[in-house]
Amino acid sequence: MKTLFYNIGYFRKEAAKTIWLNPLSNLFSLLGTGLILFLLGMVMMGWSIGDHIIDSLQKEAEISAYFEKGISKEQAEALVEDIKQIEGVREATLIGETEARDRMKEILGEEAHILELFDENPFEAFIEVRIDLELMNSVLKDVKEQKGIEYVRDNREVLEQIRDITEGIKLFGYLVILAVGITTVIIIAHMIRQGIYNNKDHINTLRLLGAPNSFIGFPYLLSGLFLTLLGGILAAVLVTLLLEGGYQQFGGSIPFIPLPTKEALLGNAVSFLIIISALLGLLGSLFGLSSIKPHDTK
Amino acid sequence: MNSLAKERRAMGVSMIEANGVFLRYKDGTEALKNVTLTIKQGELVYITGPSGSGKTSFLKLLMGMEQPTGGTLKVFDQPMTGKEREIRKLRRKIGPVFQEFKLIEGRTVLENVMIGIRFLGISPKKMKEAATNALHKVGLSHKISSKVENLSWGEAQRVAIARAVVRKPALILADEPTGNLDYENAVHILKLLTSFTDSNVTVIITTHATHLIENEKNATFLRVNAGEFTIERSRNGGYDEDIIL
Numbered sequence: 001m002k003t004l005f006y007n008i009g010y011f012r013k014e015a016a017k018t019i020w021l022n023p024l025s026n027l028f029s030l031l032g033t034g035l036i037l038f039l040l041g042m043v044m045m046g047w048s049i050g051d052h053i054i055d056s057l058q059k060e061a062e063i064s065a066y067f068e069k070g071i072s073k074e075q076a077e078a079l080v081e082d083i084k085q086i087e088g089v090r091e092a093t094l095i096g097e098t099e100a101r102d103r104m105k106e107i108l109g110e111e112a113h114i115l116e117l118f119d120e121n122p123f124e125a126f127i128e129v130r131i132d133l134e135l136m137n138s139v140l141k142d143v144k145e146q147k148g149i150e151y152v153r154d155n156r157e158v159l160e161q162i163r164d165i166t167e168g169i170k171l172f173g174y175l176v177i178l179a180v181g182i183t184t185v186i187i188i189a190h191m192i193r194q195g196i197y198n199n200k201d202h203i204n205t206l207r208l209l210g211a212p213n214s215f216i217g218f219p220y221l222l223s224g225l226f227l228t229l230l231g232g233i234l235a236a237v238l239v240t241l242l243l244e245g246g247y248q249q250f251g252g253s254i255p256f257i258p259l260p261t262k263e264a265l266l267g268n269a270v271s272f273l274i275i276i277s278a279l280l281g282l283l284g285s286l287f288g289l290s291s292i293k294p295h296d297t298k
Numbered sequence: 299m300n301s302l303a304k305e306r307r308a309m310g311v312s313m314i315e316a317n318g319v320f321l322r323y324k325d326g327t328e329a330l331k332n333v334t335l336t337i338k339q340g341e342l343v344y345i346t347g348p349s350g351s352g353k354t355s356f357l358k359l360l361m362g363m364e365q366p367t368g369g370t371l372k373v374f375d376q377p378m379t380g381k382e383r384e385i386r387k388l389r390r391k392i393g394p395v396f397q398e399f400k401l402i403e404g405r406t407v408l409e410n411v412m413i414g415i416r417f418l419g420i421s422p423k424k425m426k427e428a429a430t431n432a433l434h435k436v437g438l439s440h441k442i443s444s445k446v447e448n449l450s451w452g453e454a455q456r457v458a459i460a461r462a463v464v465r466k467p468a469l470i471l472a473d474e475p476t477g478n479l480d481y482e483n484a485v486h487i488l489k490l491l492t493s494f495t496d497s498n499v500t501v502i503i504t505t506h507a508t509h510l511i512e513n514e515k516n517a518t519f520l521r522v523n524a525g526e527f528t529i530e531r532s533r534n535g536g537y538d539e540d541i542i543l
Contacts, residue, residue, distance in 0.1 A: 002419045010416060017404065205400040206413070208361065209461075210389030215417040 003215060014219035015226060018195045026227060029191045033184055033231030033277070034238070040180040041239040041273050047173040048268060052260040054165070058133045059090075064153045065127040065143050079148050080127055086142045088135030093128045097121050136160075181280060184231075188224045188284025193291065195220050217289045224285030225278065232277025236270045243269070311339040313374065313469060313500040314360065320368030321355055321525075329355035331525040332369070337518075339468075340498040344511050346530070347522035353504040354397060356522070357471050360502070361394060374468070390418065393467030395475045399458040401446040407433065407457050408442045414461040432464035433457075435490055437483070451478040459487055463494065470494055470501045476510060484510055492517070 004011075019026050065083065067076060076094055083092040095103075100123035105112040131139045136154075144152050196203060206216050247262045314337040321330040329352050337343055345353050358364045359371055362378055362385035371378045376388055393414075401410050411429040420428070433439055436456040446454060455478045462470055472491055476484035488510055494501055495516070505511065511519075519530040 003417050006420065006422055006425075007416055009422070201400070202402050205402060207386065208363065208389065208394060208396070208400065209414055210386045210392070211417045212383075212386060 004218070007215075011219050011222055015222035018199065018219055018223045019227065021198050022194065025194060026191065029187055030227050030231050030234070033187055033228055034234030036180050036183055036187075037232050037235035037273055037277055038238045040176060040276070041235050041269050042242070043173055043176040043180075044272055045239065045243065045265060045269050047169060048265055049259060050165070050169040054169075060130070061133045061136070061155075062128055062130045063140065063143065063155070065129055065146070066124060066150050066153065067127070067148050068150045071148055075148060076125065076127070079146060082146055083127060083129055083143060086139060088132040088139040089143075090130040090132060092130075094125065095128050096125050097123050100124065100126065181276075184228065184277075184280040185284040185287055188228055188281055189288035189291065191227065192220050192224050192285050192288025195223060196288070213289075220289060221282070221285040224288065225281040228277045228281025228284065229274070232273045232281075235277070236273045239269050239273065240266060312372075313337050313339045313341065314502075315372040315375075316369065317371075318369035319359065319366045319371050321352075321359060321364060322367045323364075329525055330359070330366075333525075333527050334369075335520070335527060337500060337502065339500055340495050341500050342492055342495045342514070342517040343500075343502045343520060344514070344517050345502065345504045345520045345522060346506070346508055347504075349506075351522040352525040353522055354473055355525075356527075357394075357473050357502070357504060360469075360471055361392065362389065390465070391468045393462030393465050393470040395455075395458050395462045395470070395472035397473040397477070399454050401454055401457055401461075403447045404445065406443050406445055407438060407449070410446055410457055411460045411464050414465050418465065428464050429460070432460040435463070436460045436487065452480065452483060455479060456483070456487065459491070463490070468499060470499060470503075472501070472503045474504055474506065476505060476507050481510075 067079060071079075080092045080094050083089055098121065101115065101121050104123065105115060108114065129139070129143060140152060140154055143149060203216055243262060243266055247259075314335070316333045316335050319330055319333040320328070322328050333356070345356065347353050355364065359366060359378060360373055362373075362380075365379055374388060374391060376384065378385070380388075402413060405413075408426070408429055411432055412425050415425055415428060430439070430442065433442055436459050438453060438456050438460065441449065441453060441457075446457060449457065455475065459472070459475055462472070470491060475487055475491060479487060484507060488503070491501055491503060492514070503511075511517065521528050521530045
């Protein structure tokens, strides 16, 4: 530890020299790492946006429970209270015939005049039940079994599709993280090996003088960490530009998609990229160093 | 020589013990044959012999760069067949002067000398002081900031010597340290290296320049021929049975 502390300046200089010894190759490694991390950043943003949309839709997931004819308003309200007690029910509200008609008017917009053709209100009163998507099956069963409920209209297909999409996006995200992680580690490990090979005489001399492996390897570890971090910063800049442009271009024109705030998305993406690049840099450098055998530098 | 050094030498603490050592390279070259000798702490030993006789091979064994293919060799009482980690620890007690210098290009003279002590837990200020002093001793104070690739061979050799002595080693192994120096500098460097025996440091020097060492009284002279060691002359001119068995 004392040696590390006393030689901070030396390690910094040696790391810089290692990078400058092969500037073009290291520049390409930096750009490659930056672009891969940029891809990861985009997937992460897609993941975040998808998660946010799914979360919003999940909160909005609802079923409509229609009760038997002849039920009084008091009985219907008692039924609402019973439904509220079911596990997985977030909220239950009684919707009268008039409100049901008004809602349809709103949905139909300019076409709402079609409703004028009916002499009487064709809509029935029902109970609107917001549910926890995870418990959809049990909630449907329990609501159907309530005394006084005639039938339940569910959006099972839509809701199941939403759930599948959520799972799919998550699985894709994990796969991309795995692929990007492995690729970055390989690039950095290769760069470290190249740096060590370029400095083999230097390393051999240090070995002959009795320097421990930790002392010999530290500048290479620093250079790998520095280049990957720089790649992470490059990716963060690109992600920021993309996000700024994207929100300006599409932010207002797709109001039906509940996007997360730009600041939240950006904050998460940037900090994620910096942390992941540092971790991958460290991992790649250690992997590169550990793969070097003494005869490689003789 | 100070009294402590004389006392220790008299006590006969072994620094190097070789017993029937053989070294055969992978290509079949037999570099050393049945070397049996003991070198004590504080001893000054010159190894002479023609090119390719095995001088450098012997130093390589002492540095752990090669391992004996037969017999046993102990340096600092440690068998030289140990793990790389142990060999590295042992090397930290040795001040090596390599025939081809092994200086690090792109670095200054001062940086090259300091590299020898960077991993020994010395503070940067003390490292710089020690390196500056070592360079002063080899007469290179004025070249402290020069890049090593801009030095003459003689100057590069003196940097290698400064890097070896700056570590205050217990054993100095110098492979042809005067090979590229003019007479005046060669005498100066030999005087510097041999002066370390006063601090109980064992100094082993291989050389072709027998004219520079023939008047040395306090040294042991070993001759190598085709990998076989013989004693030419021991300390004070007599035959020392302790050295070659």
